[in-house]
Amino acid sequence: MQQHHHSQQPQQQHVQSSSAFSGALPPRPTRSSAIPIVAPVATPPPHGIASKPALSYGAATAAGGASQPEAAKSPTGTNATASARKPCRNVAIYGHCKYQNDGCPFDHTSASTTTPPSQTPKSPASQYASGLSAASAASPASSPNKSRGVLNAPSSPLKGALSARNVAAAVFVPKVNGASSPSISAASPAPTPRSTLDGVTSEVSDMRIDSASSKDFAASAYTSNGPGTSNMYTSSYDIDPINSSFDPSYTASTSHEQQMGASTPSAQPSRPYNPYEHMNEFGDPTAPQGPPNLGLGAGMDYYSAAANGAAKIRQPLHYHLYAPPLPHVSNLHPHHLTANAFFLHPNQREELQRKQEAMLASVPPPELGGPNLPEELHVYHSLVPLEHPGPGAPSTMGLPPGLIDPRMGNPGSNGATGASGDHSKVFGYRSHSYKATCTLDGKRYVLRRIEGFRLQHESAIALVERWRRIRHPSIVSVREAFTTRAFGDQSIVFVYDYHPLATTLYAEHMTIKAAQPDRRTGRLQPVSMQVPERTLWSYLCQLTSSLRSIHSSNLAARCIEASKVLRTGKNRVRINCCSVFDVIAYNPDENGSDALKAQQSEDMVNLGALILSIGLNSVSATNDIGSSLATFAGRYSAELKNVVAWLVGQKPAPNESTGEDAPEVTRNVSELVKVLASHSADEMDSALNYTDLMENSLMKELENGRLVRLLCKFGFINERPEFDHDPRWAETGDRYVIKLFRDHVFHSVDEAGRPVVDLSHILTNLNKLDAGTDEKIMLTSRDEQSCLVVSYREIKNCIESAFQDLSRTR
Numbered sequence: 001m002q003q004h005h006h007s008q009q010p011q012q013q014h015v016q017s018s019s020a021f022s023g024a025l026p027p028r029p030t031r032s033s034a035i036p037i038v039a040p041v042a043t044p045p046p047h048g049i050a051s052k053p054a055l056s057y058g059a060a061t062a063a064g065g066a067s068q069p070e071a072a073k074s075p076t077g078t079n080a081t082a083s084a085r086k087p088c089r090n091v092a093i094y095g096h097c098k099y100q101n102d103g104c105p106f107d108h109t110s111a112s113t114t115t116p117p118s119q120t121p122k123s124p125a126s127q128y129a130s131g132l133s134a135a136s137a138a139s140p141a142s143s144p145n146k147s148r149g150v151l152n153a154p155s156s157p158l159k160g161a162l163s164a165r166n167v168a169a170a171v172f173v174p175k176v177n178g179a180s181s182p183s184i185s186a187a188s189p190a191p192t193p194r195s196t197l198d199g200v201t202s203e204v205s206d207m208r209i210d211s212a213s214s215k216d217f218a219a220s221a222y223t224s225n226g227p228g229t230s231n232m233y234t235s236s237y238d239i240d241p242i243n244s245s246f247d248p249s250y251t252a253s254t255s256h257e258q259q260m261g262a263s264t265p266s267a268q269p270s271r272p273y274n275p276y277e278h279m280n281e282f283g284d285p286t287a288p289q290g291p292p293n294l295g296l297g298a299g300m301d302y303y304s305a306a307a308n309g310a311a312k313i314r315q316p317l318h319y320h321l322y323a324p325p326l327p328h329v330s331n332l333h334p335h336h337l338t339a340n341a342f343f344l345h346p347n348q349r350e351e352l353q354r355k356q357e358a359m360l361a362s363v364p365p366p367e368l369g370g371p372n373l374p375e376e377l378h379v380y381h382s383l384v385p386l387e388h389p390g391p392g393a394p395s396t397m398g399l400p401p402g403l404i405d406p407r408m409g410n411p412g413s414n415g416a417t418g419a420s421g422d423h424s425k426v427f428g429y430r431s432h433s434y435k436a437t438c439t440l441d442g443k444r445y446v447l448r449r450i451e452g453f454r455l456q457h458e459s460a461i462a463l464v465e466r467w468r469r470i471r472h473p474s475i476v477s478v479r480e481a482f483t484t485r486a487f488g489d490q491s492i493v494f495v496y497d498y499h500p501l502a503t504t505l506y507a508e509h510m511t512i513k514a515a516q517p518d519r520r521t522g523r524l525q526p527v528s529m530q531v532p533e534r535t536l537w538s539y540l541c542q543l544t545s546s547l548r549s550i551h552s553s554n555l556a557a558r559c560i561e562a563s564k565v566l567r568t569g570k571n572r573v574r575i576n577c578c579s580v581f582d583v584i585a586y587n588p589d590e591n592g593s594d595a596l597k598a599q600q601s602e603d604m605v606n607l608g609a610l611i612l613s614i615g616l617n618s619v620s621a622t623n624d625i626g627s628s629l630a631t632f633a634g635r636y637s638a639e640l641k642n643v644v645a646w647l648v649g650q651k652p653a654p655n656e657s658t659g660e661d662a663p664e665v666t667r668n669v670s671e672l673v674k675v676l677a678s679h680s681a682d683e684m685d686s687a688l689n690y691t692d693l694m695e696n697s698l699m700k701e702l703e704n705g706r707l708v709r710l711l712c713k714f715g716f717i718n719e720r721p722e723f724d725h726d727p728r729w730a731e732t733g734d735r736y737v738i739k740l741f742r743d744h745v746f747h748s749v750d751e752a753g754r755p756v757v758d759l760s761h762i763l764t765n766l767n768k769l770d771a772g773t774d775e776k777i778m779l780t781s782r783d784e785q786s787c788l789v790v791s792y793r794e795i796k797n798c799i800e801s802a803f804q805d806l807s808r809t810r
């Protein structure tokens, strides 16, 4: 309520001053639109008519009121003679007035005289405008920030910023004068009485009125903005300033050229827009002419020119333009392009969000029917079982939604994993897996508890330390192991990195998955179990690489099993549960190196058996290796079959022509790496392509991050009920411009008053704002009684200044 009160009060005040400003009319009801500037041509009498006096910005007048300036007391709108002396606003905005010969009482002459500042009522818009030129102590809009504003800096290109009433003076074009900042030229007489606002006078005196040269100015005026950014002044001659804001044909050189001081309006002839002009900046020797103003080409070679150019910062930076997707990524699937030009691909977003949901999944506490788990275990808390509780357990004990990959269905129903506490098919002990949060770093880990295990040798658990040091993209990292009685028994717990929504190769390829809806028809279709050969090669390459790392560390995986290889993404696999066997099957009497050799050799056999089982979608494929290999050979290439046969220890077939036995190759991981060389190259290509795709996705999200930061700043400033004991802070001074810009971006309406719900309008404006371009826009107050012509750079400065004020008070 308080906020409402504060935001209303200044608005009412503004309406009052605005109605006085426009001439004795009752204030119009406040509308959410701030964009009526597109509409005037649709209204029969454009201005000067009693029913629509609000458009007479040129001379601020008032019907009365003690607070009004002296000069404001002469009526406008009702006095045709007075109107005739006032410059027509249509000329100011559109370059011509279509009602010139149709009764429009305003002045359309293009002869120019100096536009004197006229009296301005203290509407927030005019307050801001006057604040731009000189901070007026009497103005309620004056804020301590103004002196900091770029607008007051003598060399600023914003020096000629217009106040609301200056909009009434005809077309302005920036005057580029050597290295100094552009000033503004007015092209129509402005016979309004001299202003009492001295601060504005100094600003307006910078405006050159020279209708004869105005065309020349127009030709050079576009130099003030960067390519892709139209200039309000230029637009006012021949294009619609609103609808053509992205028309690149009205832009050419950069402000850098202006800084070089060689492009005076008269010196630089009009030349066609060249979208590749920036390339010339570095002195491309193939260019037909040297880059403007750099003096390159003659005597300067391309590379030194490039080094020179690279050192210079080009302004303005074109942050307001979305960079298109890179061709090497986007050309992969053209139909993906249009939908995903701006944002992360929906499937990718969905997958990432599902993973986050899995990370945050929790179970109810035991008193509410949840599983009976210790509240804290060593440095871990919030334990959530990763396996279903077994038949007969109440539903509250079930897995929380979002914890498992939805493709897998209910794990209990299809037997993808055993129930929590079942005997592990691999380790033999009863085992449980939990997701848990670490109190030390707040991250999620997986705790694998082996129930009823009594540790006999301290040195066994010390082996875990060796596993801790192994970091490999295809191995689930081992963090630590500890024994505990927290579950009421003797248990050992192994801690691993958590990979949300991970499934096992067993669940993925050896269990029948629930039918999935067809993409085109939407009908449920059974999921094919056939594993493409490319996928098998990919698994083989990844697992070989991880074995290589393990074996070279004088360790053996000992758990190359379908249920112990996790699938953590599309075709991404990781060996899980490393170190468990080393601890639970520890034998102090074993000869170290012989045992290790045997275990490593076993890893190779298990790898072959795993590929064979996946290819045949059955764990029992290893029961009869000979017949399984025959079936396998019917589905896959001879090359793959031979590699698998070699791994599982089958004798290679004799040479067909000579009948001789093929030489036996020693079976170890180094040999396997050689065998897989060409497939590893394929794998690397895929990985690099995927990296490119990810980088591209990252670039899209980067853009969004910028805009979110900007929107946060808006949120801090707009509608703030009070700041620094000033209840009108959010509505006055720099903040008034921010408010009008917010209206322009989010509350604009079309000609029929319907809200413009157009994301591109928002993105375009926010990007230009973030980039701080020199392009100017017209902001209109909610009551349509006043307007401001400001550049995005000025608005950006206002936001920065207001935000800094807020953050300084912390």
Ligand SMILES: Nc1ncnc2c1ncn2[C@@H]1O[C@H](COP(=O)(O)OP(=O)(O)OP(=O)(O)O)[C@@H](O)[C@H]1O
Residues within 6 Å of the ligand: 386, 387, 416, 417, 418, 419, 422, 423, 424, 425, 426, 427, 431, 432, 433, 446, 476, 496, 497, 498, 499, 500, 501, 502, 503, 504, 506, 563, 564, 566, 576
């Ligand atoms: N590090 C991990 N990150 C994420 N999920 C994991 C991780 N380790 C295991 N899981 C998940 O926990 C579940 C149970 O794993 P587990 O290894 O106990 O499978 P299992 O088929 O029950 O094997 P076993 O027969 O040995 O008990 C699986 O669905 C697996 O996806």
